[in-house]
Each structure stands twice: as structure tokens, then as C-alpha cells.
Amino acid sequence: MRDEFRTTDEGVRFRDLNGNGVMDPYEDPRLSAEERVEDLLGRLSIEEKVGLLFHTVIEIGDEGELREEPGAISKSPTSVVVLGKHLTHFNVHGMRTAREGARWNNRLQALAARSPHGIPVTISTDPRHAFVENSGVAFAAGPFSQWPEPLGLAALDDVDLVRRFAEIAGREYRAVGIRMALHPQVDLPTEARWGRQAQTFGYDAERVAEMTGAYLEGFQWERLGPDSVACITKHFPGGGPQLDGEDAHFPYGREQVYPGGRFEEHLRPFVEAIRRGTAGIMPYYGMPVGLVRHGEPIEEVGFSYSRQIVTDLLREELGYDGVVLSDWELINDNHVGDQVLPARAWGVEELSPRERLLRLLDAGVDQFGGEECVELLQELLAEGAVAEERIDRSARRILLVKFRLGLFDDPYVDEDEAERIVGAAEFRAEGERAQAESVTVLQNRDRTLPLFRGGRPRIYAEGVATDALAGYGDRVAAPEEAELALVRIGAPFEPRDDLFLEAWFHQGSLEFPPGLVARLRRIAAHCPLVVVVNLDRPAILTPLVPFAAAIAVEFGTSDAALLAALSGRIPPRGVLPVDIPRSMDAVRAAFADMPDGTEDPVFRRGTGLTIG
Template sequence: MNLKTKSKQIIEVDGLKFKDLNNNGVLDAYEDWRLSSRERAENLVSLMNIDEKLGMLMINQLGMGKAKKEGENTEILDEVFEKADGTPMKSLDKYPTTETIEKLHMRHFILRDNMPNEDINEWVNKLNEVAEATRLGIPVVVASNSRNEFSSKLLAENLEKLPFSLYPGTLGIAAAVQGDLEQGEGYKIIDDFAKYSKNEWLDSGIRKGYMYMADVVTDPRWQRTDGTFGEEPELISEIIARLIKGFQGEELNEDSIALTIKHFPGGGARENGFDPHYKEGKWNVYRTEGSLENYHLPPFIEAAKHNPSSMMPYYSAPSIEKSHFQSFDGEAIPFEEVGMAFNHYILNHLLRDKLGFTGYINSDTGIMGKTGWGVEDLTVPGRFAKAINAGTDLISGTNQVKDLKKAITSNLISPQRIDQANVNVLIEMFDLGLFDNKTYVGDQPVVNEATKKEAEEAAYQTHLKSVTLLKNDNVLPAKGQKLFVKAFGRGEEETEKYQELLLKDVQALNIDIVEDYKEADIAALFLYPVSGSYFDATPGLLELEICEDKTNIALNGDTYKETTLSNFYELNKIVDYMHENDKKVVTSVNMILPWILENVEKKSNALLVGYDTFPGAVLEVILGQFSPIGKLPLTLPKNSKVIVVDEYGVSISRNDVPGYDKDKYMREGMTYAYVDQAGNEYRSGFCLNY
């Protein structure tokens, strides 16, 4: 075993080499790589003091010094103290990195910066150099949300410098997989995605992924829909199972990326779409008998069979008043109206006892703050106690070690439970080899030029396969015709960035276009609508129509204006000219939500959707260079009437039932799915080919 240290000695026992991480000249059990991870973790916990144990149970965002803006600290580690400002990403004081490791004893960190591999490697190694020099030499584990899918967040980045191959969004991956299944290709996309992505993560030094979402979308207005694999429980279950196997292997090991599957027991059952990042979305609502067991739990049941390293419960709390009673395996589920990370029955009886989950439980970020639903009246020490006693092992989005210590000294949490939680999270670190030969990274990269090219090709093929053709009035494929292209976003800045990306792909594909739509035979319009925002509730229900300055009614009865796409004046001018002159309009819509497409479909001679799909891939389908196979991963609502909410806050279509099954519960004579001018129903699994 190739061991490397910076400040501690390497000792030899029985002709084998080991790190002497506590500098006592003796081989302790936690230093002995021949023992099981559990044995090593239990030994280490017995040597840790209370402060070291408390720091181990927290994970928080940590920035890279080199990711700072020009003129600020740009050392390897961010050693600047920053006062909290009350915003979601800065709700707590941020301490210098070295102090966080040495004095707060934290070892779990979330990286959100996008930097080249050499910078990430350097940063991870410096973190571990500081950690190694501490009393017990406990290393650091760096986590991140998924990095292998394109999204609007990356528009400002230099994509060529990012060390990760970029697939379409997860909805696009699901669309492509469904197309492949019909073609007899099985789940090769998922297997390749996991294989290539895992190696890219290994090379970066990020060893823990806050991914993937096993949630089943059942309310179309959920802001986080674009991070899911859609609404089909069976499809999602198979995808999640293969992702766990692909990233982790049969068992977690030194060549694995540890996954955190989220958000147990399913975040899709939103109350009228509102997300639990804000109080309007605090409830999971189960109006339909059996919906939790039949729709929401299956992907997590399958995930538990494949032993993900950790699971993340959602912020939301189950509503008793607004729900039909739910059961699992013939046993009624007693709802406690607290967030899932505080919910003893959900975590212990359902997740561990019933589903057989053996990993650790990692809370969502910020439950000690504004998203502690159902425990608002508890102090921070009380919240720590409630979560940890309920079964949560690692608390995300906090560095409040003093508050956790107060919970201990006040006898709110037993020392035995603290030890158990420490063992649970440390097993992952031992499994990953972080104490041994995987502490420092960058010496032996897994990815080479050949495999990098393979990964990029696999990713682009998935972009192509994700494109879903919904309407085609004998327009596509458009061969030998003059083409005009234009992107529309929500806001001027976003529109400009999408237009730049579109023209960059046009140039890369060597496509001839005209600059004036009046000279074109076909106007290809790329629409990138956005509704609402991630951390704040809209005044009313999330808007799903593609609109500009639409008058809506807020929850409090006031009126307000909503825009999901800007510059309709120019869009309509182009559309009207093309139609008046017997020319064609081809529209591509970025499907990050199940948009109501009525006012777009009627303007279009051909209609396609992508899912954070590269515009070049859509263009290849438009031009007949690739035949479309992608299938809708979501059912698209017919209009606003099928998702209307009455004066009691109850939606006419069930919040906890996927779109493909909503008709079972609609009023007589009503149907949920959109039907276009050709009579096609835009249900999950629908597509056209040519």
C-alpha cells in the first residue's frame, strides 16, 4: 500500500507499513488497514474527546481560496472570517479554514466552487495536510452536489476548463434512457454515465456526492423538478440502483464515490408545488390512499437494497390534517408533524427497520436554521438533540459546535448516541481509504485523454438522445433550407448567454444560418423559460405558462405580474412574419418544469423539448443529422384549470400522484394531460420520430 504523510511518521509492523496518525509510536487499531472499517471506527471514537466527536457530526459549505474574486484572499485555503448576513448561503459566521479544522474539529465540507482539477486537488491536499497535523490525524472528506449535468448555473463558466463531462439535466438523462429502452439498448446510458463520472470525481478528490434525487415528481409546480428523473417510479428505481452500483461498486471501497441518495421518503408530494426551502412548502401532503407506498417509496426501497453510503431526509414534514392515512407493508405509518430529519419513526422504523438501510443519515442543509419545520419553537441545542436522537448522524449546513455541546451537557443526547453517530460517519471515511493511501490526490489520475474523449462523446450522445420531438407538421428534418436561430430567456443577461451558447454550437457544427429571419425558410426559436426562484416562494402558485407580464393572484389576494420568458414582442414578430409568408417556425423549449405549452405549440410548425440539453444537439435533430428518440419523463398539464387550487388550498389534481395517473382522481369529464392540435397527448413516455 502506497502511504504518504506530510507531518506524521510511517511505522512498520509485521513487515507492513502504517501511518502513525497520533504520533505515539504504536500501531493503534484505527491505523491498521488490515482491520474492518467498523473496528477501526470504533477504536478511533474511543480515542476522541468530546469536541472532536461533535465536529465530526457536522458538514458545512467551504470555499476555495483561489475561487475568491480578484483582490480578495486567493491563497489555497480560504482563511478569511466572514460575518453572517442572514442570506441562505451565509446564515452563519464563516471561520478561517485552518481554525475550522483545528478548533471546530470539522472534517466534512461541501464544495460548490467550479475550478480546474489541479486547483481542487491542491485544495483537498492542503485541507488534509492541516487535518493530518492534528492530534489524531483524522482526514477530511469533501462532498458536492452533482457536477456532470449542464444547467443555467454553468452559463457563466468556461465549460472547456471544467474537469467533468457534461450530460443534459437528469430529466434529459431519463428522456434519453426511455428512448434507448425502446431501441433495445437497455440502461447503457446510466452505466456509462456512472463509470465515466466516477473516474472524473476520483481525479478531482471530491469523494462524496450529494446525489442523486430519487424523488418522484407528483406536483408539476415543484421548483426542484429539474433535478429529478421524472415521474415514473419503476424507471427512477432502476436508474438509482445502477447509479449506486456504478459510483460505489458492490461495496464502498477506496475507488468509490460515496453517494447520498435524497430526499427520503420522497420530496415530490408538495403542497401545490411549494418547496420546503420556505414555509409555504413545509408540508408533504398525501391526499391519496397508498400514494406514499405506491409512488414515492419505491425508488428508496430499491436504493436501500444497494447500500448507498448515506441517505438524506427532506426538510418537509408530513401533514396529518391534509393527508389520508398512509401505510407500508400493511402497517399504518404514524405521522409526526416535524421535518423528516427530526422524524424518529420515518428514519428508524421505516428507513432502517423496514427498508433495511445500513448507512448513515445526512440531513439536508440548514435544518438548524430557517428550514427546521415542526421544531421552530426548539432552541438550536434542542434541534440538534431532536435530529440526532431521531437517527440523523450528520447535520448539514452548520458549524454550531457550541450548541451541540450544550445539548450534550444538558443531557439532551446520550454519549452513546454521539458515539454511534461518529462510528456511522467514520465507516465511510475508512471505506474510502481516506485514512490510508487515498488521503492525498492528484499523483495517479484515472482519466487520460482517451477516456476523457470517450466520456465527452457518451455525454454528447445522451444530449442527442434526450431531444424529444412532440409535434411535426411535415417540417422536420429540415434539410437544404435556410435557417435562422434565436434564443429567448427570462431577462436580458440570461438571453444573451443562451444566444452565445447557441451560436457557439452553430459554429462548432459548421451550420449555415442567416442573420435575418426574413431571409430564412425556417426560424428555429430556442426558449429557456424560468419560473420562481430556488430559495423564495412566489407570491402565488408557481407559474407554468410560458408568459410575460401575466397578471396573477397572490395567496393573500393581491395581484402581481409574472414573467417566465422575456421579449415576447420580438418572438411574436418573428412568428407572425414567418406564418404570414408561408414559412415555418420550429420551437425548442427547455423543459426544466412541466410547462403548459398551449401558447407555444399553437405558434409552432414543429415543437421539440430539451432538458438543459445543448442547443447543438437540438439543431442536429432539426437538421436531420440525428433522428429523435427521447421520450417525455413528465406528463405536461393541459392548462391552468387542471392544476387550479380552491379557496381551501386544495388542488383539483392530486399533489401526491404522478401525472400519468392523475386522471383517476380528476373530476368527471376532466383529463390532465395536454392535447395538441394533432390530437397527441403529452403524457410521460410520449414522443414522435421521423
Template sequence: MDRPWLDPALDVEARIDALMAVMTLDDKVGQTHQVANINPYEDVEALRGGRIGSSLYASGATAGNERDEGVLAGVIDEIQVLAGESRLGIPVLFGRDVIHGHRTVAPIPLGLAASFDPELVRLAAENAAAEAVVDGIAWTFAPMLDLSEEPRWGRVAESFGESPVLASRLAAAATQGFQGDDPSRPDRIAACAKHFVGYGLSAGGRDYDTVSVGENTLRNLHLRPFRAAVEAGVLSVMAAFNDVDGMPMHAHRHLLRDVLKGEWGFDGVVVGDWNGIGQIVFAGVAADDREAARLAIEAGVDLDMVSGAYLAHLADLVRDGEVDEALVDDACRRVLRMKLRLGLFDGAAAPGTRPVGNEPTPESRALARRAAVGAHVLVRNEGALPLGDEGSVLLTGSFAHEGDVLLGTWVLDGRAEDVVTPAAALTERLGDRLTVDDGRFPDRTLQLARLADVTVALVGEHPNRSGEANSVSDLRLPPGQLDLLRTLAGLRKPLVVVVYTGRPLDLGEVLDLADSVIVAWHPGVEAGSALTDVLTGDTGPHGRLPMTFPLSTGHIPTSTHQRPTGRLIRADVDHREGRYADALTYPRLPFGFGLTYSEVAYAAPQVADAEIGLESATTLTVAVTNTGDRPCREVVQAYFRDPVAQVTRPLVELIDWSVVDLAPGETKEVTFEVSATAFAYFGADLSERVDEGEILLMTGPDAARLQDVSLRITGAEVRP
């Protein structure tokens, strides 16, 4: 065979070797160059010359905020034909932001995280991949794994929340969903773990801002979800826009090349973010794009997203002796490896080989509905919910008839007409018991509320207030909404408030005014169906908060990352009465919080063994009882605290959880397997270690309502 790299009988590395042996330096650089929205009519020579390795389809740098015309699969086919006519016949890799669905849009990732259901996240990603492939997409820039404790930052909507354990498990689930066991299958696409690393700590919650953090905190918190994705086989990792302690991540050799590629053994592609290499210049660390290209390739960025710095300068840098060609070889090999793993050389990208048809189906809608129900978190209920079988209901608010808005941020291919609106779903369920009002005229809304037995008010954020480049300085509801709620509450009639949002908000006054409050995030195409299920009790609420809700904007950061300080903190006193002269300090709604339509009592936790060694494990057991008169689904949570360690450790840290269904009056014992390695952390010298001594294991319904039991670890271990 004159092109052995096209022989599927050879293994991946042998095919790469055969191809690299005939590639020129310019060919290799071409594979490291990514363009935006490639045009087969304008870029013919570049394609036939092998100078474009990949392309993304997006409306621009902040594509989550602006829709484009969609992916034209026929154009992608034309491009692949042109690429096949090049000297080496290397296919082009096409990427697009398929963040929480393609045509069938699931809740935003923060809403998916509220389900505490990795299998649900896996299935949602699997469905998104199958739909995206139809349009010629082979690569998505998801999941986003930035740990988020800064709700002013708009991109928390794309995250899985603040907990390393929750985010890590959902990272692995999403990776598995997008890629499956065989990424070359016709219904799979490559995943991308982003943004590596620390982006969730951007100063002031401002997008693209600087990050001041030490490596110990990165290793003990922020790197953990990325490592989980790497261990799950993620094919690519995206560098973050931010710097880390003064070094832009696109030039951060230690974290990218030494830790990610070296220590972890990641053999996939490190891709830059949009113009991320060019932004090294903006950060003042490089004088021009040529220097930025050198810094980025040395740091370990394999693929240059749209800056053009690699195509313009990388070959000359090698010829001038400023960059070792081995670095370019390594980057090129990684890009080729990803293409081969995706089956692009074996016809996966060939015209006519892809599946057809990706409109929402009954099956995909059922999955989206299940996910949307899981995203609904009941955070207050003084008897207004579930809605009874009798009585009139007013549904009011600007979200009542909305379709597009309820899809949330970073939806490139979902369609407003596919969305089941709250008004449509509730009208079908309640019939003439329901009156719908869009809330444009508050005086009219007030008149209708006087006539209704229950008012359901839909409030919250437009998705353009969350996502990239949409940070806020104030976490209260957008202007005008609280005024209406105050007026409705003044009627002294049952008031249910549903909050659609992409971030935790300051809900203090909302919780005081309303009888019942639901945080629904932005729930996707089945928004109205899920809301109806929850309001009526057809499916009880069981979502839990994946991020802490602060008392106010001024209380940020407030999260389970809080560690002990030099002053002794008593959980029953200091969090409530100290630290601020003008305010209390405890969260308004803690991580993991969420109510059901019943009540669950927790017994004291027990461990099977009072002490365990480094190589052994024990079981943590807690009995939970449904003391109410309705069935419920409870998310039983397990936490731990390491009271004495080499470095400060979180006051509480999620270690595991279990979702159980309880009939009225039913008691179930929930058991968690706990090994000594679960308490491993990185010490002062950045070695991973497990210490001898006491561990407090805790169980409860959320991070604030916990009972503990002591476990002793015997022996100690340090792993370099």
C-alpha cells in the same frame, strides 16, 4: 500498531471499534459537524482538534444558482495535512454538488431520464465521479430521487421524473455509477440519495413548503426510489427541507430512524440539508438550536450540515442527560464507516495520490453527446423534420450562441467555453445553407424568416428559472417568446421549435403554431452537436417524456399517479369531457410520450399464462412493426392496473420498458418478464401485500395509448 484504525488489514467495523474506544465525546461530536468552505488558515485549531468532520464546497445555500471560484485541490491537500496532525488523524470528508456532471456536463437529470436508459445514467455518473475526484471531492449530493408531478417546482429539473419504476432504476444506476462496486477506488465518490422524503409534493410547487401526505402514499410511491438506492448500496441519504404532515423531516424519527435505518437496515450516513437542523426552529417545532439538535439526533440525522447546532449543543445535551450518548455513538460510527468505505483512512485523500486532469476528453464528449441526443424528445412533427439536404435554414433565438445557459441548473464546475453551441454545430453541418440570428430584433428575425425555407426557433427557460428556489406560478413560455412564434407561424412557412427547459411547460399554443416541436431540456456540453444530430436525422429522436405535460398550469397535478375516485372514470369520456366546467382534463402530452421519424404499429399484447401463483412469473409479449420508411428506435412501454385492491391504486403504472431498434418494415416481438411480486403494494395497515384477482397488463408507446390483456393472480400474501 499504536493507531489500529489506520491498519487496512483490519475490517471496517474492527477499525471503527478501535477508534471509538479512544474517542472522547467531543471527538465524536466533531465527526457529526460539517462546515461550508473550510479555510485551512482560519480553522487550524478546529482541524487539529478534530472538531470538523466534513466540509462542503459551495457558493451558498442555493449553490445551483451562483457559481463559485471552483474547488482548490491544493487547499484540500493542506486541510488533510492539518487533519492528519490531529490526535487521531481522522481525515476530513469533502462534498460538492456534482449533480449531472463535473467538467463534462451531461443533460439535467430530467433530460437524462428522458433517455429511459439506466446504463447511460450509470456511465454519466461514473464519468462525473472520475472528474470530481481530481479536484479532491469524495462525496456528491446526488442523485435527487423526489418523484415529481408538480412542474411549478423548480427542482423537478434535478429529478428523474414522476414514475416510481423509472426513478428507482435510474437511482440504482446513478448510485452504481458514482460509487461502483468499491467506493474506495480512486475514480469513485460517495452518492447521496435526496431528499428524504416527499419534497416533490411541496404545496403549490413552492420550494421548502409543507407536505400533506399519508404514509400509504409515501410507501406506494415516494419511498420506492430511495429504497432502490439503499438496496444499491448508497452511502448517504439527505433529509428533506419539508415537513411531512406537520413534522419537519429533520425531526421525523419514524421515517428516518424507524423506516430508513430500522426497517430497511440502512447503515450509512443521514445528512441534514443546508441548515436543515436550524430550520426546525423556523418551522416552529423547536424553541432554539439546542432543542433542534436534540430532536434531530433522536430522529436519526447523523451529520449536521452547516447549522452548527450539533457542535454547539450535542455534548452538553449528553452531559445534561437529555440525549443518550449511544445516539451520538451511532452517528459518529456511521460517519467513520463512510470515510473508511471511501478509503480516506488509507491514502485516498492524501496529497499527491489523486488522478490528475479532468478536462472534457473525446470519450467524455462522446458520452455527453449520446446523453444529449437521448434528452431530445420530438413531441410534434408534421413533416418539417428531419431537415432535407437542400434548402436554406434560419436558426434564431437567444440560445443560438449560448454555452453556459445550455448547461442547465446545478452546474458548479462546467465551463461555457466547453459547450458546443447550436450555432457552431449547425454551421459546421449545414455550411452556407444556414443563417444564424440571435433574435434580439424580432423585425429583423421576421425578415430573415421570409427568406429561409425552414426556420428553427430556439425558445425556453434560462436555467436560473429552474433549480432550487426557482418555482413559478405560470408554466407558459417566458414573456415575449410566444409573440415571436405567432408572427413566424403567420408566414405559413415550415417552423421548427426547440424548447430548452428544466420543467414541463404549457406548450399548448406552441404545438398549435409549429410544424415540429422538440423538448430538449438543458442538454449540457454537447447541446449543439446533439441538436444537429436530431434535426438532420443523423441520429433519430428517441427520447420520451419522464413527466406529464399538463394542458395548463391550472390542471396541476396531472400525472400517472392519478387514482380512481368515487365517481366512475371512463378513460374515453371523463378525462376529455368532465371534471372541469371550463376545460378538458386530459394531459397535453402524456408520460412516456415521444415521436420518431417513422411510425410504429403495436399489436395486441399477449401473456403466456392466463394465471400465475405468488411464486411464479409469466411473460408479456407485444409485436411492434416499423410501418414507416426510416429506421427508428422505439421505447416500448409496459404498464399495469390493479382494478380491485385494499386501497386505491393508480389507473396506470409503468412496470417495465424495452428499447428496440427497428428497420423500415421490420417487426420485433418484445417480451417482458412479469412476476406476481411486481404487483405488490402497501395496504391499509401498511403491510406489503399481493392480492388474489385480476391484473390488467398494458403495452403501448406511452401512458395514454395502451392495449390491455388480463392476468389472474392466484393466492394472496401479506408481509409485515
């Protein structure tokens, strides 16, 4: 695995990546990243340059083996995409153990070292330190330390804690070879129905900007280097104001609207991310409808297809010269088993894949997410439809990140060290404390909270494991037998399962079904009822207010952490990062792009009671 390492007569250790026995300039660790990029760029074939512009999904084989057949989502065997198609960026999905992840990284990097110039692989990931499991959005923590979702970090309203989380998450990523975070997600979730709020920091633009800066500092440090994880800040220019809250992953959610004229406010976190040196930026799938900026109508196409957005706004007006990575599958339809998800080519659906690729390049995109159709770009180059200089421009930005991360000098990791660092007891304890503290108490009649002050009550519980309750009270089978009822539920949504990924997205109405409300009211008639709602979206809590003794919301919390908070053992200190609307009529009447836009919310942003 490590026989590519050599030492010059002067004692300089380097990787002989092209196998010629000489330390070429791009292999020389003493040179600047810029100098090494220029040397390497002049050596690469067209096929190698083209491969740099694609960033697709990859899956780990059993016991950290390289998977040599298509996976559940990945399209091709590993050796085909690395050695045949020259791809060097991969978004990893499942990772069962830290040792497995580290072993797989080392095998993947050794495979990449066999390519003509040994370009190392950059392994990326969506968030994987919280609770949401959705292949289109994020992964549950698994072997990593587990924290509340970013919306829970926002509920803590603690910029230093955001930085600390990012430092820990970055350290765990680096231990297994993950060097690129496809986050933070800094959209302002101003449409209450939008299904991707859990991964945001809420919609106070200035506070989100502060948290964005802290997040980037924790992952990337002051500047991108060998101890950094490169961040892709998303979704430019802000994905929150979706029409009716429908998500732009799907054809019915393609429209993004600004009836309140608040486009510039949604830009604010990205301005801060650029100032802090984010390695990459990802535009969203959505297409703006009716947006006029500086007197000029913005074309109604997906943001990645828009030269007005990527080149005029992001590059020229905001001065960004880092990598622009498109969101996934903008060129080709995605076939997974017998399910199909149409290419998210909103506004350019009628174009062919080759025409879409040309539009993305013309807009200013550097890298195509979720795609590996290198032959298509090679054909366009051969025909003269795309100039090699245009490919060089993007390849230069992409290679610069790799060199700054130190991947060319040593991309390997230590399996034993990975097992020691990932999910370390200290990190888990910090994550569990953050889970408990992020619990947000909205109602507390008759000082029902903290719970369990009078010994071991008889508890009727739903949604809480018996072993977690055992340390606090005695579980009973019916509310009639209980001194206290504790019911834990999720925020409501309308289940859908027609398109690939759709079942994992919570969309539609925020109202609880009337049967559930009636059943909770019957429970409350027998004993004090504490209702805890997982707030991945702002549920309409209005019907619960009259009869619940206490109402709390959480943003990713284990049973143990929740009980620690409700008992006051770890006092909850969360405050709402978004309003809780009073009704769906208020939601429908609100402007999708306006923070605090619903009339007379039942609980306002900033609400959070202390207990004890």
C-alpha cells in the same frame, strides 16, 4: 504533505495519524473497517466525536489555497473548522479547474492530518455534471464532462447509460478528491410545478428504482471501497408532492401532501437504494400534512425531525443502518451578506436551536447538514441532555464510511492525473452525445425535422449562438428574411427574490406569458417555426401546438448538441419522463402525489418522435 506515511519492520505501509511512531489498530490497513472504527472511537475526545456529526459548506481559495476567511456562503476559516471545531465533512462549492481542486484537496487533507488523530476529510458535492447553476441544488459542469440533467437521462430511458454516466462522474470526482456525492435525487416529481424536477429521474416509480440502482452501482460499485464515491440518496421519503409545487427550502413551501394516498409509491426508489447499499440517506425539508400510515397520524414536522419517519420507518421497517444526513440549515438561520433564510425547522419553528438539535438526534439523524455549531452539542453533552453513547452511535456509522472509502490509508490525489481525467475528451464526447440523444421531439409537422436537409437555409434564431449555427446555415436578422426560424426558450416561471436562494428556484405558474406566445405566432406566420424548450419543469405547451411546425424539449443541451439532434446528425431518441399538462387548471386540479395525475395532457409521458 506525506511525512505521515511510515512502514513497519514487517513492511506494512501506514499513516501515522496520531504521530506516536506506532501503527495503532485504527491505522492498520490489514484490519477490517469495523475493527478500525472501534479502536479509533475509543481514542477520540468528546470534541472530536462531536465534530464528526457536522457537515458544512466549504470554499476553495485562489489557486487551490485553503481559504482562511469566511466565503460567500461558507461561515468560517478552514483551519478553524478543521482544527478548532474538528469537522471532517465538507460540501465544496465552486471549483474552477481540476488541478486547483486536486491541489486544494491535498492541502485540506494535510491540514486534517495535523488534528489529534488525523481523521481525514470527506469532501462532498451536489451534482456538477450538467447545466443548472444553483447553490441550493446543483452546479454547472465547469471542468467536468457535461451531460443532460438527470431528467434527460430519464428521457433516454437507458439504465446502462445511467450506470455509464455514474462511472464517469465518479471517476472525475475521485480524481479531485471528492468522495461523497450528495445525490442521486430520486424524488418522484408528481406535482408539475415543483422546481427541483431537473435533478430527478421522472415519476415512473419502478423505472426510477432501476435507474437508482444503476446510479449507485456506477458511483459506489458493488460495495463501498477505495474506488467508490459514497452516495447520499435523497430526499427521503420522497420530496415531489409539495403543496402547490412550492419548494420546501422556503417557509411558504413547507407542506407536503398526499391527497391521492400514494405515499408508498414515493418510497419505492429508496427501498431499492437501501437494497443497493447507499452510504447515506437525506430526508427532505418538507413536513407531511394529513398523512396517516398504518392507521397512525404522522406528526406534522419536517421529515428530519420525525422519529416516526427516520427511526420507525427508515431504520426499523426498511432496515437501514447507514448514515442519515439532514438537509442543510435545520438548526440555525442562515445569514449570507444582508440576506437571511430562516432555519428550515418546519413544524418546530418555535423551538430554540438547542431544542431543534435534540429533536434531530431523537429522530435518529446522524449528521447535521450546513451546520457547524459544535459548541451547542458539546453543551448538551456536558449538561447530560445527550448521552455520549448516542453520539458514538452516529460517529460509528460516519467513521465506517470513511474507512471503507480508504481515506484513512491515503486521501491524496495526483494533480497531473486529475487534469488528465477530469473533462477528458472521451468523457466529454459521451456527455455531448447523451445531450443530443436526450432531445425529445413532440411535434413534427410536414417532416420539418430533421433540419438543414436542403443545403444552407437562411435562419432566424433566438437563444442559439451564431458560431453554433455557422455550420448549418446563414443567420438573418428578421423572420421575414428567413426560410426557417429556430427559437430556444426556457420553461416559464414566476421570478422571486426575497429570500436567499429564492431567485435560483423556478416556481409558480407553468404558463408562457401571452406576449411571448403572440410574438412566436407572428414569427410562424413568416416561416416554419421550430420551438425548443428547456424543460426543467413541464411547461404548458398547448398554445404553441397550433402554429409551431416542430416542438422539441431538452433537459440540458449545448447549442452544438441541440443542432446535432435537430439536424439528425445525432438522432434524438428522448421520450417524455413526465406528462405535459394541457392547462394550469388541470395542474391545480391534480393530486400532488399522483403520477400522470393531470387530466388529458397535451403530450403524455412516453411521447417522443423519431426523425429522419
